[in-house]
Amino acid sequence: MRAGRTREAPQSNAQALRSTAGCYLRHLVLVCVFLLVHSAGCCSAFLPTLPSGRLLTRVPSPRPPSVSTCRSAVVLSLTMSLKVQRPEATYELLAKIPTIAGGFLVKDRQDAACPPSVMLRRSQKDLANDEARSSLINFLPTASSGSYAAQPFPMELNAVSTMAPSPSGRLLAVVRSRDVKGKKEQSLEVWDGGSLVTTVSGNGELHGAVYAGDVFSSLEWSPDESSLVYVAERKPSESSSFWQAKPAASSDWEGLRWGGDDYVRKKGRGEEFDFVDDWGELCVGKSVSRLFVLHVESGAIKQVPPPEEGWAAGQGVWTPDGGGVVFTAFSHEPKRLGVRFYNTRKSRLCYAPAPSFLPAGEEPPGVQGSRASSTSRGPVGSAATVVLTSSEDWSARSPRFSPDGSRLAFVVSADSAAHFSCSKLCVASWPEGAAPKGVLPREVVVDIVHTPTGGKDSFPGLFLASEQLPRRVWLSDSRRMVLHSDWRSQRELVVVDTSAPGGRVERLDAGKEAGEGSWVLHDVCGDHVLASRSSPSQSPTAFVLRVSEGCRAEAVDLTGRLPKGKGAALLDDIEWSVTRVSPSDGGDGQAFDALLVQRKGGDAQGKVPLVVYPHGGPHSNQGVDMYAGPTLLALHGMAVLVVNYRGSTGYGQSLLESLLGKVGRQDVDDCVAATKAALAASPHLDGDAVVACGGSHGGFLSLHLVGQFGSLFKAAAVRNPVTNIASMFGTTDIPDWCFTEIGEAPSYAQPTPQQYVAALESSPMRYVSKVTAPVLLLVGGADRRVPPSQSKEYYHAMKEGGQDVEMRWYADHTHGLTETPRGEGDGLVHILKFFESALEKSKSK
Numbered sequence: 087m088r089a090g091r092t093r094e095a096p097q098s099n100a101q102a103l104r105s106t107a108g109c110y111l112r113h114l115v116l117v118c119v120f121l122l123v124h125s126a127g128c129c130s131a132f133l134p135t136l137p138s139g140r141l142l143t144r145v146p147s148p149r150p151p152s153v154s155t156c157r158s159a160v161v162l163s164l165t166m167s168l169k170v171q172r173p174e175a176t177y178e179l180l181a182k183i184p185t186i187a188g189g190f191l192v193k194d195r196q197d198a199a200c201p202p203s204v205m206l207r208r209s210q211k212d213l214a215n216d217e218a219r220s221s222l223i224n225f226l227p228t229a230s231s232g233s234y235a236a237q238p239f240p241m242e243l244n245a246v247s248t249m250a251p252s253p254s255g256r257l258l259a260v261v262r263s264r265d266v267k268g269k270k271e272q273s274l275e276v277w278d279g280g281s282l283v284t285t286v287s288g289n290g291e292l293h294g295a296v297y298a299g300d301v302f303s304s305l306e307w308s309p310d311e312s313s314l315v316y317v318a319e320r321k322p323s324e325s326s327s328f329w330q331a332k333p334a335a336s337s338d339w340e341g342l343r344w345g346g347d348d349y350v351r352k353k354g355r356g357e358e359f360d361f362v363d364d365w366g367e368l369c370v371g372k373s374v375s376r377l378f379v380l381h382v383e384s385g386a387i388k389q390v391p392p393p394e395e396g397w398a399a400g401q402g403v404w405t406p407d408g409g410g411v412v413f414t415a416f417s418h419e420p421k422r423l424g425v426r427f428y429n430t431r432k433s434r435l436c437y438a439p440a441p442s443f444l445p446a447g448e449e450p451p452g453v454q455g456s457r458a459s460s461t462s463r464g465p466v467g468s469a470a471t472v473v474l475t476s477s478e479d480w481s482a483r484s485p486r487f488s489p490d491g492s493r494l495a496f497v498v499s500a501d502s503a504a505h506f507s508c509s510k511l512c513v514a515s516w517p518e519g520a521a522p523k524g525v526l527p528r529e530v531v532v533d534i535v536h537t538p539t540g541g542k543d544s545f546p547g548l549f550l551a552s553e554q555l556p557r558r559v560w561l562s563d564s565r566r567m568v569l570h571s572d573w574r575s576q577r578e579l580v581v582v583d584t585s586a587p588g589g590r591v592e593r594l595d596a597g598k599e600a601g602e603g604s605w606v607l608h609d610v611c612g613d614h615v616l617a618s619r620s621s622p623s624q625s626p627t628a629f630v631l632r633v634s635e636g637c638r639a640e641a642v643d644l645t646g647r648l649p650k651g652k653g654a655a656l657l658d659d660i661e662w663s664v665t666r667v668s669p670s671d672g673g674d675g676q677a678f679d680a681l682l683v684q685r686k687g688g689d690a691q692g693k694v695p696l697v698v699y700p701h702g703g704p705h706s707n708q709g710v711d712m713y714a715g716p717t718l719l720a721l722h723g724m725a726v727l728v729v730n731y732r733g734s735t736g737y738g739q740s741l742l743e744s745l746l747g748k749v750g751r752q753d754v755d756d757c758v759a760a761t762k763a764a765l766a767a768s769p770h771l772d773g774d775a776v777v778a779c780g781g782s783h784g785g786f787l788s789l790h791l792v793g794q795f796g797s798l799f800k801a802a803a804v805r806n807p808v809t810n811i812a813s814m815f816g817t818t819d820i821p822d823w824c825f826t827e828i829g830e831a832p833s834y835a836q837p838t839p840q841q842y843v844a845a846l847e848s849s850p851m852r853y854v855s856k857v858t859a860p861v862l863l864l865v866g867g868a869d870r871r872v873p874p875s876q877s878k879e880y881y882h883a884m885k886e887g888g889q890d891v892e893m894r895w896y897a898d899h900t901h902g903l904t905e906t907p908r909g910e911g912d913g914l915v916h917i918l919k920f921f922e923s924a925l926e927k928s929k930s931k
Contacts, residue, residue, distance in 0.1 A: 202630075549736050863881055
């Protein structure tokens with residue numbers, strides 16, 4: 087067997103145990119950690135029958151055969167046309183493809199030469215129970231440094247929102263969120279092997295819900311593993327009705343006399359229905375975030391001193407000696423604005439010293455220190471926080487310490503009105519043996535790239551693919567960092583040499599073994615990187631990359647031989663290509679990309695319908711990844727053209743900002759230019775069967791296309807689309823977006839009449855009376871980003887005009903329409919059926 091492949095189980099596990107007993111036994115502690123979650127084993131793959139009566143047939147595996155590989159290589163016969171299959175059957179197969187939800191590298195501290203073990207989290211959609219299921223798989227290094235062995239039975243993660251192993255891997259912190267009799271219940275748990283050490287309620291005495299998986303969240307162990315810092319909602323003030331049925335404790339009441347009658351008033355009386363602002367889409371109920379520290383042995387909890395009034399705390403990390411916490415403070419003045427899918431909200435870094443929250447008399451937790459011993463839940467400390475960044479770094483976030491503790495890295499977004507922009511990478515020296523007293527001098531290692539220079543594929547700047555950096559990004563030399571960043575239409579792993587003049591940035595070369603597609607970075611430990619990669623023709627695959635000096639890495643495929651679900655082989659029938667498109671207005675010579683996804687041999691199937699698929703944002707990027715929507719359409723005989731129009735991330739800051747003030751014109755023209763270029767380059771695409779599909783701003787563009795170019799576009803299916811910016815100013819969680827995208831300065835004030843006019847003229851609603859194509863609207867009833875009123879307004883306008891329009895309503899879904907597998911699948915299947923019906927009607931005219 088070639089190095090770099092995951093060995094077979096159980097034979098390889100036994101061989102590895104014999105040859106590397108010492109290293110293997112030290113990693114077995116992670117197996118004990120898995121006992122915290124009651125299990126679900128790997129199920130065997132059987133040969134099923136589809137509803138159509140057709141059997142699924144086995145195909146040869148492209149990898150060396152093994153029992154597990156052969157049993158999981160159950161796919162549709164590639165000679166069978168999927169057009170005879172129901173779309174819902176195809177979606178069910180695609181839904182079973184596991185995705186990589188995260189992972190951790192855990193170093194063996196007793197043997198520096200032993201590669202780290204891997205804890206990998208995979209997720210699948212369970213349509214039968216209408217929920218997402220996730221499992222944890224442990225991989226242990228074998229005798230060969232280029233090989234790993236998977237534990238034979240993954241463990242199901244029951245209701246786990248997020249998790250974090252301690253540096254040694256012995257302890258595991260878990261945040262669980264459950265629905266108990268219709269009520270949300272949450273807990274923070276710490277496990278030691280198979281034993282539960284402590285539990286903290288998400289609605290306890292000291293705070294509200296623990297934040298998990300968002301821009302604020304943090305779950306970090308102190309260096310000596312005695313303490314855990316996390317983010318939770320500040321405990322809300324008490325409130326009650328005017329007509330309290332039963333008095334509470336006497337300390338909660340005040341005696342009053344009013345009108346001659348004895349009268350009592352509860353604290354917070356009459357405040358039951360007070361409005362509480364929050365952070366909008368996907369942050370409902372999150373208003374005042376605070377950092378808390380849990381001392382594991384004692385169970386004592388204390389709050390980290392908060393930033394000054396007007397700021398919310400998040401993203402906490404321990405200082406290298408465990409003597410304090412560095413965190414990101416987010417401004418909420420003059421109001422809380424939506425923070426999801428934004429990296430341009432005002433923020434700064436702060437420091438809180440350990441004595442401000444440790445129990446009295448206890449030394450700060452250090453690498454060699456002892457565990458906490460206090461048994462009290464003391465009051466919040468009084469020491470003030472220290473601001474570490476200046477106003478020049480106006481959106482500083484994601485603090486990350488180097489392994490040697492000498493340097494602190496963080497990122498700062500371009501000072502832009504766009505919701506997502508290029509970032510600069512900064513590094514500051516961390517004071518040794520002393521707490522910082524104020525703003526840290528820092529060096530800009532990688533600056534904002536306005537226009538890429540040095541060739542058509544040169545570095546476009548750091549367009550980091552999430553609101554936070556991964557938890558670890560430094561390599562062992564404390565000089566180089568690994569990040570993932572949009573680079574035109576692909577998300578690349580890049581290596582940043584912080585010691586090179588100007589910060590040299592290069593792609594990480596993982597070799598042919600890693601295939602093609604876009605990367606997601608999960609963790610860095612020593613010189614090992616845990617990352618996953620996918621493409622329209624490759625399901626998500628996890629790799630351990632051993633980085634050598636420079637920018638080369640040896641790739642070890644972790645999941646290639648694990649069961650991937652019977653739908654994974656359907657992707658073998660998909661092909662894709664990226665084309666550069668020149669804008670119709672010249673665009674100063676700057677081209678953008680379009681990704682064409684279709685079934686193999688599409689040009690031999692006769693004329694193929696074309697689905698134009700612009701992304702949302704607009705300042706985002708839909709790159710070379712696996713997406714269920716385009717895949718479903720392609721497998722059922724349609725070609726999908728994903729357009730990364732000007733204004734997308736990954737092309738430099740100037741091209742991104744070129745769209746501001748031109749939405750509804752420049753982006754629409756780019757979609758048309760990409761469509762015409764695809765039709766000209768691929769004669770098998772049917773120019774009389776072109777439709778549009780998109781969500782959010784992609785829906786905005788799709789409605790523009792059928793409104794302005796009705797002779798070319800025969801139908802539009804849109805998900806939570808922006809239809810009228812003029813009516814969205816006061817209803818969205820991001821009112822400043824409405825101003826900036828029409829070319830106005832960000833504002834939170836009442837728009838002027840002229841601004842209302844400009845907003846309407848930029849919107850699809852301006853052209854609704856001209857729409858002759860059928861339109862399908864898919865609407866999330868809980869969307870805070872683009873409120874449902876946007877779709878209703880457009881729907882009723884078309885109804886009143888006697889036009890062909892349908893609307894589907896997903897009451898509990900938010901902006902992405904992905905809250906439940908059935909809801910997501912229902913939308914995708916209806917889009918496909920809607921297009922098939924619309925094109926049939928168009929052909930018959």
